[in-house]
Amino acid sequence: MIVFRKGPGRLVNDGMFHDGGVLRTSDRAYLNLHRPGVARALLDEALERGHDFAPAETIEIDGWELIDGALRRLRPPDQPAPQDDQP
Template sequence: MPRHTKKPRRLVVDGRAYLWTLRHSHHVLDSGLSADCRETLTLYPQPVGTGGPLRIVFAEGPGRYVPGGFPMGSGDVGYVRGGSLNLHEPGAVRALLDAASARGWQPGELWAVEVDGWPLLEAAAAARAGDARSRG
């Protein structure tokens, strides 16, 4: 049975559980084209009440891609000439969580925290590439 795309997924890192979701948003222009596309990855520390959510936002911009569908895959974000991740992959989510933690985010923060995902992407993509090399 396929997974329901809007149902939060579970990730456990160093004994701490998180639920995570991925959402795409954009504005529709009068022409019908999409503009201002963004992917928002949200991690919710568990159990509920032990910390506020972490929102990692990837907004489109020069030299970046945040596709809204065909021909790119859902959840793909990256630099035109650089690192990329598929935000549907648990390993990519883990790498972004690790990068956010390395930059000072703490899962026990009581309020929601929103961070720009682009400064985290290169470190997370490099970590994923290193993981792939160590398995291969």
């Protein structure tokens, strides 16, 4: 399980913004956890870092450690999806 916990410089849902938002205040790094592709980007980043989700027991992974990699994997929301070059 990837978890974002509230702490100094780390904002999670507290009524300030929607329930899927997480924000690192130092650089305003923001993720909307409800946006399509965000969960996949976090999962891919965790797997690339060697986290294993196969064991039967529940493990917690600090989402704040994955946020930069996940943001790099995501296309900006205002950038259109690539079009197929079909004749």
